[in-house]
Amino acid sequence: MRDLAYLKLLAREYPSVKTASSEIINLTAIQGLPKGTEYFFSDIHGEYEAFIHLLRSASGVIREKIRDTFGHIISEEEQVELANLIYYPERALSRTEASGMLTDDWKRITIYRLVQICRVASSKYTRSKVRKKMPPEFAYIIDELLHVDYRDSNKDVYYSEILHSVIDIDVADKFIVALCHLIQNLTIDSLHIIGDIFDRGPRADIIMNELMNFHDVDIQWGNHDISWMGAAAGNPACICNVVRIAISYNSFDVLEDGYGINLRPLSMFAARIYQNDSCRLFMPKILDENIYDAVDPGLAAKMHKAIAVIQFKVEGQIIKRHPEYEMDGRLLLEQVDYEKGTVAVGGKEYPMRDTYFPTIDPKNPYELTAEEEELLHVLTFSFLHSEVLHSHVRFLYSHGSLYKKYNSNLLYHGCIPMEEDGSFAGLKIGENVYAGKGLMDYLEKKIQQAYLLPENTKEREDASDLMWYLWCGAKSPVFGKDKMATFEHYFIEDKAVGKERLNPYYRLSLDETHCDRILEEFGLSKEGSHIINGHVPVKIKDGEKPVKAGGKLYIIDGGLSKAYQKTTGIAGYTLIYNSNHLALAEHKPFEPGRENTPTVHITETMKTRLRVADTDLGREMTERIQDLKELVAAYRAGELKEKN
Numbered sequence: 001m002r003d004l005a006y007l008k009l010l011a012r013e014y015p016s017v018k019t020a021s022s023e024i025i026n027l028t029a030i031q032g033l034p035k036g037t038e039y040f041f042s043d044i045h046g047e048y049e050a051f052i053h054l055l056r057s058a059s060g061v062i063r064e065k066i067r068d069t070f071g072h073i074i075s076e077e078e079q080v081e082l083a084n085l086i087y088y089p090e091r092a093l094s095r096t097e098a099s100g101m102l103t104d105d106w107k108r109i110t111i112y113r114l115v116q117i118c119r120v121a122s123s124k125y126t127r128s129k130v131r132k133k134m135p136p137e138f139a140y141i142i143d144e145l146l147h148v149d150y151r152d153s154n155k156d157v158y159y160s161e162i163l164h165s166v167i168d169i170d171v172a173d174k175f176i177v178a179l180c181h182l183i184q185n186l187t188i189d190s191l192h193i194i195g196d197i198f199d200r201g202p203r204a205d206i207i208m209n210e211l212m213n214f215h216d217v218d219i220q221w222g223n224h225d226i227s228w229m230g231a232a233a234g235n236p237a238c239i240c241n242v243v244r245i246a247i248s249y250n251s252f253d254v255l256e257d258g259y260g261i262n263l264r265p266l267s268m269f270a271a272r273i274y275q276n277d278s279c280r281l282f283m284p285k286i287l288d289e290n291i292y293d294a295v296d297p298g299l300a301a302k303m304h305k306a307i308a309v310i311q312f313k314v315e316g317q318i319i320k321r322h323p324e325y326e327m328d329g330r331l332l333l334e335q336v337d338y339e340k341g342t343v344a345v346g347g348k349e350y351p352m353r354d355t356y357f358p359t360i361d362p363k364n365p366y367e368l369t370a371e372e373e374e375l376l377h378v379l380t381f382s383f384l385h386s387e388v389l390h391s392h393v394r395f396l397y398s399h400g401s402l403y404k405k406y407n408s409n410l411l412y413h414g415c416i417p418m419e420e421d422g423s424f425a426g427l428k429i430g431e432n433v434y435a436g437k438g439l440m441d442y443l444e445k446k447i448q449q450a451y452l453l454p455e456n457t458k459e460r461e462d463a464s465d466l467m468w469y470l471w472c473g474a475k476s477p478v479f480g481k482d483k484m485a486t487f488e489h490y491f492i493e494d495k496a497v498g499k500e501r502l503n504p505y506y507r508l509s510l511d512e513t514h515c516d517r518i519l520e521e522f523g524l525s526k527e528g529s530h531i532i533n534g535h536v537p538v539k540i541k542d543g544e545k546p547v548k549a550g551g552k553l554y555i556i557d558g559g560l561s562k563a564y565q566k567t568t569g570i571a572g573y574t575l576i577y578n579s580n581h582l583a584l585a586e587h588k589p590f591e592p593g594r595e596n597t598p599t600v601h602i603t604e605t606m607k608t609r610l611r612v613a614d615t616d617l618g619r620e621m622t623e624r625i626q627d628l629k630e631l632v633a634a635y636r637a638g639e640l641k642e643k644n
Contacts, residue, residue: 016643035611036125037061038191039576040532041054041191041194041574042556046198046251048203055188059576065117121187192219194556195220196225205389218400218406221447223414226467228389228393232386235450235468237318240308241471247307248282270302270305279305309360312333315468316331321465322462330483341355397448403440410519416436416518425503427475443466447463447467480505483501485498512550515553531549
């Protein structure tokens with residue numbers, strides 16, 4: 001028996017044998033339902049249009065449901081129109097109205113078709129769960145229509161009158177929109193984001209707004225997310241880094257329109273300091289045009305160089321503060337011969353592609369000028385006081401973690417750092433060495449401290465610096481490389497010097513044995529479990545496959561970011577895990593107005609259809625049922641008294 005004090009607390013929620021027994025019956029019935037469908041996305045990188053389309057279309061699953069339901073009745077063109085209506089109902093209704101097709105007959109037929117798709121999407125849920133997802137103003141009507149028995153002629157008039165009334169009182173448009181949103185909501189039961197929401201693409205802030213409105217989402221932080229979280233915590237190196245990357249990809253809208261970051265002081269500083277410098281090495285990659293804040297590419301290049309130099313300075317200061325990071329090899333500003341125009345890397349001297357550094361004192365290269373200090377102060381103020389940014393970062397903290405164990409899957413963005421011999425690589429902080437799961441747990445605690453501890457404390461400053469280390473440190477599980485060779489990429493012609501070597505994890509994890517060791521390290525069974533991570537794009541065009549290690553490892557970064565699509569040959573993956581199988585949806589490069597339905601491949605079929613009882617939630621329900629049975633026994637034994 002449970003402790004009587006615990007049962008007394010439970011009795012507040014279930015004050016009688018009747019209420020407790022009713023919940024036992026309810027939970028037991030739910031356990032018999034099919035497992036809900038999970039969706040996994042990775043490395044979204046600000047590509048908001050493509051991501052929102054994939055979310056609303058359930059990566060092509062809604063299109064499949066339309067084909068299965070109406071493929072033998074309506075044409076392919078009508079199926080596409082119905083799909084686009086479900087994805088973008090307001091836009092589709094406006095287009096239909098403009099074409100003169102928004103008639104009462106069209107509304108009646110469309111509502112009927114949407115109800116049929118909604119019935120298919122809701123079939124694996126309890127009636128009460130579906131009702132909770134319905135918009136309150138239409139919940140009764142939708143519930144009635146979902147449970148129509150078309151064989152009952154006595155109710156023909158009743159259901160016809162419902163549709164007639166919806167159209168007659170001119171709420172059909174709103175009703176159609178409500179049905180479309182309900183279908184979207186029902187198709188994806190839970191959403192997992194395996195890191196890197198930010199950088200490269202145009203509007204990560206719009207993606208964050210979409211995620212915050214989603215009903216069930218968790219996030220495993222990537223190095224780009226950590227960098228933005230560090231910037232929100234006020235770390236100067238992280239602030240410089242996110243500004244530098246945004247400028248380098250011409251993403252001014254996300255900084256200024258999305259988060260209200262004041263870039264005018266930077267533009268004025270850069271225009272003056274580099275007025276006679278072409279800054280040709282720093283021209284931005286223009287993958288997307290800015291809508292609200294178009295910046296001349298020449299000025300953007302000057303801003304890019306200015307913030308990069310400041311970044312190298314403040315990074316050097318962090319490295320000198322933290323010898324435990326073992327990053328002295330990244331102190332490259334002091335390896336530059338400013339008279340000869342060369343830099344020593346790894347004991348070898350290389351000519352510099354750019355030798356104009358008016359703000360660097362060769363005798364003290366990591367010291368900021370007074371103007372740079374003031375500029376960094378202004379940028380820091382903007383990051384610390386952006387309400388939108390902090391609402392997004394708080395969501396990243398409340399719904400995020402470095403890793404997650406869920407339904408026999410281990411989710412993380414980058415890697416579990418390993419040595420060449422397959423042992424877990426240790427990171428020494430103070431007198432302690434952290435490795436494997438212990439490293440992930442320790443780092444997660446420090447990530448929390450970087451944002452949540454009181455400002456101006458040494459503990460918060462150290463944790464904030466560690467956020468920068470996670471962005472680019474050799475033993476960072478979200479980075480997974482030996483170095484971040486940004487300096488070399490800018491200034492050295494020889495590309496071999498800037499080659500970043502992946503952690504041994506990426507080679508060893510291709511072996512099922514090493515995957516089993518990782519799963520066991522995190523308390524998961526070797527049988528039936530998977531590792532799901534992203535971070536390193538899968539180059540389909542070179543013959544690479546996303547499923548590795550005999551099906552134990554899924555790497556689902558296939559290049560949703562436009563910056564990677566020439567390398568990968570596709571536009572990323574969605575991993576879909578339903579009650580019957582695991583499947584990969586292979587995305588096409590997103591083009592508005594074009595058919596963008598992904599190609600879905602089943603990668604693993606379940607031996608038997610999975611029920612809710614087979615999931616983590618089902619196991620929690622089993623414990624709850626046992627608690628309730630003990631409560632009922634306590635009532636019947638007179639140990640607790642029932643309340644009316």
